[in-house]
Amino acid sequence: MLSPALNRLVEAFRRLPGIGPKTALRLVYYVLSMEEAEVEGMARALVEARRRVKQCTSCRNLTEEETCSICRDPRRDTSIVCVVQEPRDIPVIEKSGEFRGHYFVLHGALSPVEGRGPAELKIPLLLQWLEKEQIKEMIIATNPNVEGDATAYYLAETVRPLGLRITRIGFGLPVGGDLEYADELTMKRALEARREML
Amino acid sequence: MLSPALNRLVEAFRRLPGIGPKTALRLVYYVLSMEEAEVEGMARALVEARRRVKQCTSCRNLTEEETCSICRDPRRDTSIVCVVQEPRDIPVIEKSGEFRGHYFVLHGALSPVEGRGPAELKIPLLLQWLEKEQIKEMIIATNPNVEGDATAYYLAETVRPLGLRITRIGFGLPVGGDLEYADELTMKRALEARREML
Numbered sequence: 001m002l003s004p005a006l007n008r009l010v011e012a013f014r015r016l017p018g019i020g021p022k023t024a025l026r027l028v029y030y031v032l033s034m035e036e037a038e039v040e041g042m043a044r045a046l047v048e049a050r051r052r053v054k055q056c057t058s059c060r061n062l063t064e065e066e067t068c069s070i071c072r073d074p075r076r077d078t079s080i081v082c083v084v085q086e087p088r089d090i091p092v093i094e095k096s097g098e099f100r101g102h103y104f105v106l107h108g109a110l111s112p113v114e115g116r117g118p119a120e121l122k123i124p125l126l127l128q129w130l131e132k133e134q135i136k137e138m139i140i141a142t143n144p145n146v147e148g149d150a151t152a153y154y155l156a157e158t159v160r161p162l163g164l165r166i167t168r169i170g171f172g173l174p175v176g177g178d179l180e181y182a183d184e185l186t187m188k189r190a191l192e193a194r195r196e197m198l
Numbered sequence: 199m200l201s202p203a204l205n206r207l208v209e210a211f212r213r214l215p216g217i218g219p220k221t222a223l224r225l226v227y228y229v230l231s232m233e234e235a236e237v238e239g240m241a242r243a244l245v246e247a248r249r250r251v252k253q254c255t256s257c258r259n260l261t262e263e264e265t266c267s268i269c270r271d272p273r274r275d276t277s278i279v280c281v282v283q284e285p286r287d288i289p290v291i292e293k294s295g296e297f298r299g300h301y302f303v304l305h306g307a308l309s310p311v312e313g314r315g316p317a318e319l320k321i322p323l324l325l326q327w328l329e330k331e332q333i334k335e336m337i338i339a340t341n342p343n344v345e346g347d348a349t350a351y352y353l354a355e356t357v358r359p360l361g362l363r364i365t366r367i368g369f370g371l372p373v374g375g376d377l378e379y380a381d382e383l384t385m386k387r388a389l390e391a392r393r394e395m396l
Contacts (some may be wrong), residue, residue: 009247012240040247042210043241049207050237
């Protein structure tokens, strides 16, 4: 019942994650209410983001330059590297203010089913870097799930011969969370990760 | 911390309704994972929908032609018109299968605060149509809220001299809804709208 151009836009929005048919339709009606120049700006932003953004040749973070702003920053500690699954994990860690080293982005976790092995995650590139740059510690910040755990153990085993400190971020109850609502696996990890208080 | 092109795309997504900073960021990362051709197709769909879609000269529904598909359909009943606030209300009514007449889209409700009077809602155009086309019934399907109610009463008073049947869609409990969760205004309307069963 929608006109062809509207149907195409509904389909375009539905391709985005978390956007179902109803939300897509709401967005389409909103786009129709926008100024034409604003819609053109939005379209340009889409195409340019996709075209300009590429992977940092050093750490595989997203960047529009040859290397990312973190790799270029001379104030960052070059002796410590934090390995994350996705570029979107970096802002989360940066916001904590607890880490001033470099990152390495795997762009996924090991998954034989989806055809992601060590080569796809560019783990050889990471090893090369760890050796060349005299890194003292590698913090593994893969996700706390089956794939993230497997990737963490694989990384730890692979990097072990280099003799540097290998850690993984702590798991437990989220701050401000309610113990009552903690799932059993989080509770299990929180108990395992208990520390002396006095 | 994001690159300029990414920031521009985050801002573009945030302009859409219901999309906050976190969702915008998630969409941006998704766009980066798409094929470049697919992103270009999405950008084109945005611009073309905005450029091609205009208002039906007869009923103000959205269309890419001079008049909309409903106005052009010879099987529709031309003696009855349903007045709605927005084009998006039409599919909802169409899906019920209960209505085979024509529509008239106000593109809003009367709102002195936001500067929408009868002229802005093109009510004179509606009156002209009602007179010319020998309409027998006007169903008012504005929203069940203060602005929609005011618009409904204004329309009813304005159209009254034409001597046609003027109705408004029924209000009450939604089918499948749980009485327990009905708000007090819906419950009030549902009681007012009660009907004899036997």
